[in-house]
Every structure is written in structure tokens, then in C-alpha cells.
Amino acid sequence: MKFLDEAKVYIRSGDGGNGCVSFRREKFIEFGGPNGGDGGKGGDVIAEAVDGLNTLIDYRYQQHFYAQNGRAGMGKDRHGANGADATLKVPVGTQIYEEDGDTLIGDFTELGQRVALAHGGNGGFGNAHFKSSTNRAPRRANPGLPGEERTIRLRLKLIADAGLVGLPNAGKSTFLAAVSAAKPKIAEYPFTTLQPQLGVVRADGREFVLADIPGLIEGAHEGVGLGDRFLGHIERCRVLLHLIDGTMGDAGEAYNTVRAELSAYGHGLVDKPEIVALNKADALTADEIKQQTARLKRTAKKIPLVVSAVSGEGIPEVLRALLKVVQQARKGDVEEPAAETAWRP
Numbered sequence: 001m002k003f004l005d006e007a008k009v010y011i012r013s014g015d016g017g018n019g020c021v022s023f024r025r026e027k028f029i030e031f032g033g034p035n036g037g038d039g040g041k042g043g044d045v046i047a048e049a050v051d052g053l054n055t056l057i058d059y060r061y062q063q064h065f066y067a068q069n070g071r072a073g074m075g076k077d078r079h080g081a082n083g084a085d086a087t088l089k090v091p092v093g094t095q096i097y098e099e100d101g102d103t104l105i106g107d108f109t110e111l112g113q114r115v116a117l118a119h120g121g122n123g124g125f126g127n128a129h130f131k132s133s134t135n136r137a138p139r140r141a142n143p144g145l146p147g148e149e150r151t152i153r154l155r156l157k158l159i160a161d162a163g164l165v166g167l168p169n170a171g172k173s174t175f176l177a178a179v180s181a182a183k184p185k186i187a188e189y190p191f192t193t194l195q196p197q198l199g200v201v202r203a204d205g206r207e208f209v210l211a212d213i214p215g216l217i218e219g220a221h222e223g224v225g226l227g228d229r230f231l232g233h234i235e236r237c238r239v240l241l242h243l244i245d246g247t248m249g250d251a252g253e254a255y256n257t258v259r260a261e262l263s264a265y266g267h268g269l270v271d272k273p274e275i276v277a278l279n280k281a282d283a284l285t286a287d288e289i290k291q292q293t294a295r296l297k298r299t300a301k302k303i304p305l306v307v308s309a310v311s312g313e314g315i316p317e318v319l320r321a322l323l324k325v326v327q328q329a330r331k332g333d334v335e336e337p338a339a340e341t342a343w344r345p
């Protein structure tokens with residue numbers, strides 16, 4: 001399936017229906033008063049977070065959403081029908097911005113969440129509405145108010161608990177494949193991963209979601225390689241797993257390159273808890289491991305875990321470390337039960 005994480009959509013809510021000018025005209029009935037009905041309200045454009053979607057690909061094919069106009073009021077006090085709403089179904093994790101791409105209109109973090117993006121115009125009053133003791137035959141009715149039109153931008157930010165970062169070829173996809181049922185593409189050349197992938201990881205009887213994104217290289221924030229646009233997908237992670245390929249040169253340098261890109265990207269990525277792991281331990285001698293670990297300790301200021309995504313050694317330790325942070329963050333999310341405030345005699 002194709003993955004699309006950005007879309008531009010044009011929306012228009014319905015116009016309100018016009019009010020009606022009409023008088024009761026019936027045989028043998030004198031002085032039939034005004035009976036023009038009100039116009040119906042135009043439909044709203046609404047966005048709703050739904051289950052079962054994980055890309056914005058539908059918005060590649062449909063980019064215009066129009067709600068229905070309200071119907072005009074009619075004689076005999078008939079109210080015009082309201083216009084039907086138009087609903088944009090989006091996956092959880094979508095953010096909706098104004099056309100400028102900066103002003104946030106809606107942030108969909110929960111299933112079923114709904115946000116009105118454009119309100120339909122109100123219907124106009126019919127002349128029956130304007131009847132009063134001094135004006136018993138009003139000949140005026142209001143036109144319906146126009147709907148709103150605007151262009152919006154949808155941006156999908158996957159919601160994963162933990163995110164994998166590292167240089168291309170560090171073994172990120174191999175790691176994801178080893179710990180979850182996800183089947184990402186793995187190959188010995190850089191930039192194998194072109195789209196973010198998610199996998200559900202089970203550790204110690206708990207589950208969390210791990211995201212694998214394309215590798216970062218120096219200058220990614222300026223668009224080098226695949227650039228840093230996929231970093232948006234790990235903005236909401238609670239913890240990052242930084243994988244470093246132990247077989248490629250100085251592990252400390254590799255670490256710094258990725259950290260520099262995270263910091264250039266901003267959005268709080270560098271402040272996230274980070275687990276550092278030296279990967280491909282199966283292909284290293286004990287001395288090499290010692291040397292790379294020492295380098296990482298110097299640059300990262302923490303002791304790296306040593307793993308092999310291929311042989312599986314060290315993986316339980318890494319998962320446990322990730323799970324610990326995820327669990328802590330989840331606990332922090334649970335609100336304190338509200339104190340008893342009801343008054344009792």
C-alpha cells in the first residue's frame with residue numbers, strides 16, 4: 001500500500017438557503033398572513049479520526065470536499081432542508097493546518113475525535129419571521145449566509161511509542177523485523193527504507209509500537225539524502241532508540257552526525273529520552289566492541305547497549321530499556337483520580 005503523509009485539500013461548507021416571501025392565499029380566507037419559511041442551514045465540513053486508516057493516500061485522489069447547501073424556505077411555512085455535512089475521514093495522528101502550514105486547526109490524537117473545519121452558512125429568515133403587530137405583511141426575507149471556503153493541509157504524524165534513528169544501514173529495519181511482525185525491506189545499501197514502518201513489540205508481557213524511519217545523513221535538515229521530513233513521525237515518540245553500526249568507522253562520529261541532525265530539526269527531538277545501542281555485535285571482535293563502546297561513552301555520555309539485530313543478542317535488554325521509559329511516560333499520562341468534591345450533610 002502507498003504511504004502518503006501530507007495532503008492539501010480544498011473544502012467548502014454549504015451556503016444557507018434563502019428565506020421565502022409568501023402570503024397565505026386561500027379561498028374564503030381574508031387577510032391570510034405572511035407564511036414564507038426560513039432557509040435551511042448549509043452543511044459543515046467536519047474531520048473525524050477513524051479506525052483502520054494509516055495513510056492520507058485517499059486525499060491524493062479526492063482533494064475537494066463540498067458540503068451541501070441549505071434549501072430555500074417555501075410558502076406555507078415550510079422550512080428549507082439543512083444541507084448534509086461533508087466528513088473527511090483521517091487516521092489517528094493527523095494534524096490539520098491552515099493553508100500556510102503553520103496554524104494548527106485540529107490535532108487528532110484519539111479515535112472518534114471530530115473537528116469542524118468550516119461551518120455552513122445559516123439559512124435566511126422567511127417573511128413569516130418578520131411579522132409584528134405594526135407590520136403584518138412584511139415583504140422582506142433574508143438571503144442565506146454564504147458558506148466558508150478554505151484550503152487546508154493535512155499532515156500525518158504516526159503515533160508510535162518508540163522511534164528508531166540512525167545512519168542509513170545501521171540496521172534499523174533489521175531490528176524492527178527482529179522484534180515485531182513487521183516486514184520492512186532490508187538490504188545492504190543505504191536508503192533501503194523510503195517510508196516509515198510501524199511494528200508492535202511485545203516485551204515482558206507488555207506491548208508498545210516501534211517506528212522505523214529512513215536513515216539520516218549529514219545535512220539531512222537541508223534536504224540531503226531523504227531529508228529530515230520523516231522525523232515528524234517520531235516527534236510524538238516517548239523514547240528514541242539510536243542504533244549505531246559498529247562495523248563502520250568511529251561510532252562516536254556516527255552518533256554525533258545523527259544527533260546534530262536531530263538538533264537541527266528541533267521540535268524537542270534531542271530532549272527525548274534516548275537509548276543508545278551499538279549494533280552488529282555479531283560481526284565485531286571483543287576488542288572492537290570495547291573500543292566502539294568507549295568512543296560512544298565519550299560522545300554520548302552514557303553507556304551504550306550492545307546488540308545484534310541478526311543474532312538477537314542484547315535485544316531483550318534494549319526492549320526492556322525502551323519499555324521502562326514507555327511505561328513511565330504512560331503512567332504520567334494517567335490523570336490523578338479527581339478528589340471527592342460532593343458535599344454531604
Ligand SMILES: Nc1nc2c(ncn2[C@@H]2O[C@H](COP(=O)(O)OP(=O)(O)OP(=O)(O)O)[C@@H](O)[C@H]2O)c(=O)[nH]1
Binds near residue numbers: 186188282283
Ligand atoms: N552482521 C550484522 N548485519 C546486520 C545487523 N543488522 C543489520 N545488518 C545488515 O545491515 C544492512 C542494513 O540493514 P537495514 O536494516 O536495511 O538498515 P537500515 O538502518 O534500515 O538502513 P536504511 O533503511 O537504509 O536507513 C543489511 O544488509 C543487514 O543485513 C547485525 O546485527 N549484524
Ligand SMILES: [Mg+2]
Binds near residue numbers: 172173184192212215
Ligand atoms: Mg531501513
